[in-house]
Amino acid sequence: MTTTSDKNDILLKDVPYKFKASTPALLDNRSFIGGEWVGASDRSIFSVYDPEDNAKLCDVADLGREDARKALEAAQKAFVSYKTWTNRERRGLIRRWADQIKENKEDLAAICTMELGKPFTESLGTVKYGTDFLDWFEGDIERQYGETIPAAKGNNRIFTIRQPQGVVAAITPWNSPVAMVTRKVGAAIAAGNTVVLKPAPETPLCAIALAKLFDRSGGPPGVLNIVTSSVEKSPEIGEEFTQNEIVKHLSFTGSTAVGRHLHAEAARRFIKTSMELGGNAPFIVFGDAKLDSAAEGVIASKFRSSGQTCVCANRIFVHRSIADEFAKVLEEKMNSTFTFGSVWDKDVNFGPLYSEKAFTKIKAQIEDAETKGCKLISSSKANGNYGPNFYPPTIIKNASADMRFMQEETFGPLAFLVPFDTDEEVITMANKTNAGLASYFYTEDISRLWKVAEALESGMVGVRCGLISACEQPFGGIKESGVGREGGREALDEYTEIKSITVAL
Numbered sequence: 001m002t003t004t005s006d007k008n009d010i011l012l013k014d015v016p017y018k019f020k021a022s023t024p025a026l027l028d029n030r031s032f033i034g035g036e037w038v039g040a041s042d043r044s045i046f047s048v049y050d051p052e053d054n055a056k057l058c059d060v061a062d063l064g065r066e067d068a069r070k071a072l073e074a075a076q077k078a079f080v081s082y083k084t085w086t087n088r089e090r091r092g093l094i095r096r097w098a099d100q101i102k103e104n105k106e107d108l109a110a111i112c113t114m115e116l117g118k119p120f121t122e123s124l125g126t127v128k129y130g131t132d133f134l135d136w137f138e139g140d141i142e143r144q145y146g147e148t149i150p151a152a153k154g155n156n157r158i159f160t161i162r163q164p165q166g167v168v169a170a171i172t173p174w175n176s177p178v179a180m181v182t183r184k185v186g187a188a189i190a191a192g193n194t195v196v197l198k199p200a201p202e203t204p205l206c207a208i209a210l211a212k213l214f215d216r217s218g219g220p221p222g223v224l225n226i227v228t229s230s231v232e233k234s235p236e237i238g239e240e241f242t243q244n245e246i247v248k249h250l251s252f253t254g255s256t257a258v259g260r261h262l263h264a265e266a267a268r269r270f271i272k273t274s275m276e277l278g279g280n281a282p283f284i285v286f287g288d289a290k291l292d293s294a295a296e297g298v299i300a301s302k303f304r305s306s307g308q309t310c311v312c313a314n315r316i317f318v319h320r321s322i323a324d325e326f327a328k329v330l331e332e333k334m335n336s337t338f339t340f341g342s343v344w345d346k347d348v349n350f351g352p353l354y355s356e357k358a359f360t361k362i363k364a365q366i367e368d369a370e371t372k373g374c375k376l377i378s379s380s381k382a383n384g385n386y387g388p389n390f391y392p393p394t395i396i397k398n399a400s401a402d403m404r405f406m407q408e409e410t411f412g413p414l415a416f417l418v419p420f421d422t423d424e425e426v427i428t429m430a431n432k433t434n435a436g437l438a439s440y441f442y443t444e445d446i447s448r449l450w451k452v453a454e455a456l457e458s459g460m461v462g463v464r465c466g467l468i469s470a471c472e473q474p475f476g477g478i479k480e481s482g483v484g485r486e487g488g489r490e491a492l493d494e495y496t497e498i499k500s501i502t503v504a505l
């Protein structure tokens with residue numbers, strides 16, 4: 001642990017500006033509690049690194065359990081008045097926040113590129129995706145209807161209303177530091193709750209920037225609070241979130257292992273949870289598929305964000321009759337799709353992995369596949385030096401069920417191709433995982449389309465499309481991929497309670 005010696009608030013320094021920021025004030029390294037920008041009460045800090053070269057970007061306030069408690073108290077205080085806001089007033093706030101993000105999209109994208117290593121053009125896309133959620137929630141806020149229910153007793157009248165839950169504690173991962181925040185926090189605030197957010201230690205700067213924009217939009221103090229923390233201190237914040245009676249809803253996006261732990265802890269106090277966890281998506285190319293479009297689907301699904309999304313294809317099953325031809329088509333498309341280079345170059349569309357840890361995991365999966373006799377084909381243009389965490393988009397032919405990738409998320413740009421013979425066999429293989437987030441398949445047969453879509457055990461299915469993520473879609477998984485849905489018309493329901501009111505006439 002490092003400690004600042006001067007004063008509580010850590011001033012931003014030593015952040016290399018790799019872009020011409022029109023609003024440099026967006027970049028900050030402090031937390032945000034009750035409308036104040038603060039450092040850790042014990043003055044500790046942690047470092048954030050640039051995935052492109054592993055160089056240190058800056059130090060950030062490393063808050064602990066006491067600070068998290070203060071943030072929860074600030075959120076509870078703010079809830080007292082925020083819950084009286086009309087839906088139209090909340091709608092205005094979400095609108096202004098979305099507008100602020102749109103006005104500052106280049107700065108925010110640049111911060112995303114700095115801390116995540118995402119190519120700048122792709123970061124702009126992720127900022128747009130993040131803002132789409134706020135646009136969507138804004139549209140839904142005024143449609144939080146109740147019902148009237150015919151009563152069995154003649155003199156009674158029953159109706160329901162929806163009310164906010166109170167203080168929501170939110171935890172987000174590093175891999176999508178803008179959209180995972182707006183998708184979760186935007187819905188909670190739109191529904192009338194107040195929030196304490198703990199962003200990932202690897203990518204806290206986007207969350208801080210989003211809070212700055214929220215502040216500028218007239219967000220009242222305490223409605224959104226940010227508690228930044230290191231890897232080491234995150235568990236104590238998790239403990240405070242699950243043990244403090246102020247928290248009414250714990251909303252987590254991240255790995256299944258951490259989600260399982262937090263879900264169990266939250267259950268002790270019957271805190272409502274939303275759990276958006278890991279995936280292990282199957283992607284099936286049936287023998288009748290159009291190979292060009294299936295290959296485009298693989299590229300969209302597998303290689304988006306260098307393979308680092310929860311919905312990335314993880315296991316690609318290809319019918320044996322077309323397996324060789326499909327690998328060839330995929331290789332050609334990969335060669336013509338990707339441009340490598342500095343992530344700040346606007347033409348570059350494929351970046352490094354987010355850390356050395358991720359790179360090591362990919363290498364282990366590759367070694368496992370090579371030991372078991374697989375052939376590797378990497379994108380032909382990827383032979384420059386693109387930094388220590390760069391791994392090129394790669395096809396692994398003739399992969400088999402005994403390999404590591406079948407049971408663990410790859411979270412990197414490795415397309416494992418597994419041949420199959422029958423529909424029954426491939427559906428059994430596709431469902432043979434504890435995860436159930438996304439699945440994809442390509443076929444031209446309408447009867448197979450329905451049967452397979454119904455048989456796949458996942459919360460989301462992409463049929464003849466590799467990119468399914470959208471604000472209007474209920475996003476979430478079954479099995480060990482989580483509980484609840486984010487986005488879609490279900491989103492605000494997650495953050496409200498139904499109250500039934502019976503009136504005797």
Ligand SMILES: NC(=O)c1ccc[n+]([C@@H]2O[C@H](COP(=O)([O-])OP(=O)(O)OC[C@H]3O[C@@H](n4cnc5c(N)ncnc54)[C@H](O)[C@@H]3O)[C@@H](O)[C@H]2O)c1
Nearest residue numbers: 172173174199200234235238254255258276277278279310
């Ligand atoms: N289903 C979805 O919508 C979705 C979206 C994005 C990412 N993910 C999943 O997230 C994972 C990648 O993200 P990650 O590596 O950041 O996951 P992670 O579980 O390691 O960390 C997620 C967050 O939890 C925090 N955390 C870790 N241990 C904690 C604890 N004991 N108490 C409180 N907080 C704790 C981390 O600091 C981080 O903020 C992948 O498995 C991916 O599939 C899922």
Ligand SMILES: O=CCCC(=O)O
Nearest residue numbers: 175176309310311469
């Ligand atoms: O990584 C997970 C979320 C990305 C998405 O919403 O598509």
